[in-house]
Amino acid sequence: MGTQLGGKASDLMGQVQGSQAWTSIFRPGSIFRKGYTDSPRNRSYVIMNSVLYHLHPVKVKRHGVRVSYTLCLGGLSFFLFILLTVTGIFLMFFYRPTAAQAWDDIYILQTEVAFGLLVRNIHRWGAHLMVLTVFLHMARVFYHGAYKPPREFNWVIGVILLTLTLLLSFTGYLLPWDQLALWAVTVGTNMMGFTPVFGDQVRFVLLSGVEIGTDTLLRWYVLHVLMLPFVLIIFLAVHFWRVRKDGGISGPL
Amino acid sequence: MTEVPEHLLRRAKEARERMEGSGESAEAPAAADSGPPPAEPTAAEPTAGEGEKIPAHLLDRSRSAEEQAAMAPAAPGGPVAAAPPSLPTGPGGHTQRLLTVVKSGSIQDVKAMPQDRVHVWPHLLLGEFVASLFITAFLLIFSVFVNAPLLELANVNETPNPSKAPWYFLGLQELLTMFHPMVAGVTIPGIALFLLILAPYIDRNKENAPEKRKFAVSLMTVHLMFWAVLVMIGSFFRGPGFNFIFPWQDGLFFDF
Known part of the structure; x- marks a missing residue:
C-alpha cells in the first residue's frame, strides 16, 4: 500500500517535472528540474543556474564563510533593509503624510489594525538596528584593512551608503x-x-519652507519611501558588484 | 598551506570504508579501481620477496643480460652483434616508465596560487540564512515586548525640555554645547566624513594584519570612540536644558 502510494507520488512528480510549465519556469541546469542530490556539480548549479548568481559566486574563500571574520554585518544590513522595505510597505497602506492626519493614522494603526503595532515596532527597531549594523560593518572593514587596493572605491561607496542609511533613518x-x-527634526535641521x-537655502529646501509643517512632512515622506531607497538600491548594486569584481572578500589576515 | 577539498576527503573515506567492509579479498579490485601507479602490478609477481623496490621486469632483464654475458665467451666478437634480444619493455608492453615527479613550482613560474575555496551553497548560504533567521527572531521578540514611542501630537508652540536629535546625531548635538554651531554642526562632521571617504587614499600601508598597521588602527579606534562617547553622553547624561546629569540620579531623558 505504502509503496503503491510512493510509486504514484513519484510518477506524478515525474509528470510535473516533465511538463512544459515546469520546464519553462526552471531553466536547463536548474536543480529544480530533476531534483537535488548532493554533489559538487549540483552545489555549483544551485548558484550558477539561479538568480542568486547575481549576488554570489559559485565558490568563495574558505575563511570568508567564517562567522568570526565578517560577523555577517554586511549581509545583516542588507537583510534589515529588505525587512524594512517589507514592513514599510505595510505601514504605507495606513498612513497619510499630512500634519492633520499623520499622527491619527499612526494611532489608529497601533490600536485598530491587525498586527499594526507589531509591524511598526519591527520597522522602528529594525531601523535603529540597521544604523548600528552598517556602522559596525564599516568598523569591521576598516580593522581588516579591507579598504586597501583594489577595494578603495568600494569603501567610498560604503561611506555613501552609511550616509544614505542615516538620512533614511x-x-x-x-x-x-x-x-x-x-x-528631533527641528534640532537636526537647525544644525544643517x-x-x-547657503545655510538658509539648505534649510529651506529641506523643510520645504521656513519652518517645519505639513509641507515638510510630504517632502520627507517622499524622500523616505521613494527617493532615498531608490538611490540606496543603486549604490547597493554597485557595492555588491564591486565586492565580486575586486576579488571577493578581503583577507585572510 | 591548502586543505584537501572536502568532497575528495569524503570520497577517500568512503573508499576506505568500502575496503575495510569487504575484507582482504576486496583489496585487489579496490586497487584496480583507483588507477594503480605504473610499478604497482609487479608487486603481485613472485619476485616480491627480493625487495619491492626493483620492478620485476628489470630483474628479468638483468637476468637475461647475465645469461648473455655467460654465452658471450662461446661466441667471440659477439658483444656488439649480440644486442639485447628483445626491446626492454615493461610488463604491459610499456616502453616508458615514471622516473620522478617534478613539482610545478620548481620549474614553472606560478603566478597565482590556487586558493582554498568552498561552495557558496551550502557553506555560505546556510550561514546567511541562519543569521537572517536569528535577526528576525530577535526583532520579532523585541518588538512584541517593547513598543516604539508615540508621544503626543506634534505642537510647534510647546518645546519639550530637553529637545534631542535622533541618537546617531546626538554626538553632533553634544559638540554644539562646546563649539560655534558652524564648527560643531558642519565643519567637524564634514571633515570627519571627508577623511573617512579618503581613508584608502591616505593610508599607503599595504599590510592588512592589525599588528602591522598600529597607527591606522589606533587612529580609527580613537575616532570611533570619540563619536561613541559623545553619543552616549548626549543620550544618557543630558537632562533638562541639555545640562549634564547622571541617569541613575535624575532619570532618563532619552527616547529612541
Whole structure:
C-alpha cells in the first residue's frame, strides 16, 4: 500500500517535472528540474543556474564563510533593509503624510489594525538596528584593512551608503508627527542650517519652507519611501558588484 | 598551506570504508579501481620477496643480460652483434616508465596560487540564512515586548525640555554645547566624513594584519570612540536644558 502510494507520488512528480510549465519556469541546469542530490556539480548549479548568481559566486574563500571574520554585518544590513522595505510597505497602506492626519493614522494603526503595532515596532527597531549594523560593518572593514587596493572605491561607496542609511533613518523619524519627531527634526535641521554661505537655502529646501509643517512632512515622506531607497538600491548594486569584481572578500589576515 | 577539498576527503573515506567492509579479498579490485601507479602490478609477481623496490621486469632483464654475458665467451666478437634480444619493455608492453615527479613550482613560474575555496551553497548560504533567521527572531521578540514611542501630537508652540536629535546625531548635538554651531554642526562632521571617504587614499600601508598597521588602527579606534562617547553622553547624561546629569540620579531623558 505504502509503496503503491510512493510509486504514484513519484510518477506524478515525474509528470510535473516533465511538463512544459515546469520546464519553462526552471531553466536547463536548474536543480529544480530533476531534483537535488548532493554533489559538487549540483552545489555549483544551485548558484550558477539561479538568480542568486547575481549576488554570489559559485565558490568563495574558505575563511570568508567564517562567522568570526565578517560577523555577517554586511549581509545583516542588507537583510534589515529588505525587512524594512517589507514592513514599510505595510505601514504605507495606513498612513497619510499630512500634519492633520499623520499622527491619527499612526494611532489608529497601533490600536485598530491587525498586527499594526507589531509591524511598526519591527520597522522602528529594525531601523535603529540597521544604523548600528552598517556602522559596525564599516568598523569591521576598516580593522581588516579591507579598504586597501583594489577595494578603495568600494569603501567610498560604503561611506555613501552609511550616509544614505542615516538620512533614511532621519527622514523616517519625522513621519509619526509626534513631539519626539517634530523636535528631533527641528534640532537636526537647525544644525544643517549652519552650513556656510547657503545655510538658509539648505534649510529651506529641506523643510520645504521656513519652518517645519505639513509641507515638510510630504517632502520627507517622499524622500523616505521613494527617493532615498531608490538611490540606496543603486549604490547597493554597485557595492555588491564591486565586492565580486575586486576579488571577493578581503583577507585572510 | 591548502586543505584537501572536502568532497575528495569524503570520497577517500568512503573508499576506505568500502575496503575495510569487504575484507582482504576486496583489496585487489579496490586497487584496480583507483588507477594503480605504473610499478604497482609487479608487486603481485613472485619476485616480491627480493625487495619491492626493483620492478620485476628489470630483474628479468638483468637476468637475461647475465645469461648473455655467460654465452658471450662461446661466441667471440659477439658483444656488439649480440644486442639485447628483445626491446626492454615493461610488463604491459610499456616502453616508458615514471622516473620522478617534478613539482610545478620548481620549474614553472606560478603566478597565482590556487586558493582554498568552498561552495557558496551550502557553506555560505546556510550561514546567511541562519543569521537572517536569528535577526528576525530577535526583532520579532523585541518588538512584541517593547513598543516604539508615540508621544503626543506634534505642537510647534510647546518645546519639550530637553529637545534631542535622533541618537546617531546626538554626538553632533553634544559638540554644539562646546563649539560655534558652524564648527560643531558642519565643519567637524564634514571633515570627519571627508577623511573617512579618503581613508584608502591616505593610508599607503599595504599590510592588512592589525599588528602591522598600529597607527591606522589606533587612529580609527580613537575616532570611533570619540563619536561613541559623545553619543552616549548626549543620550544618557543630558537632562533638562541639555545640562549634564547622571541617569541613575535624575532619570532618563532619552527616547529612541
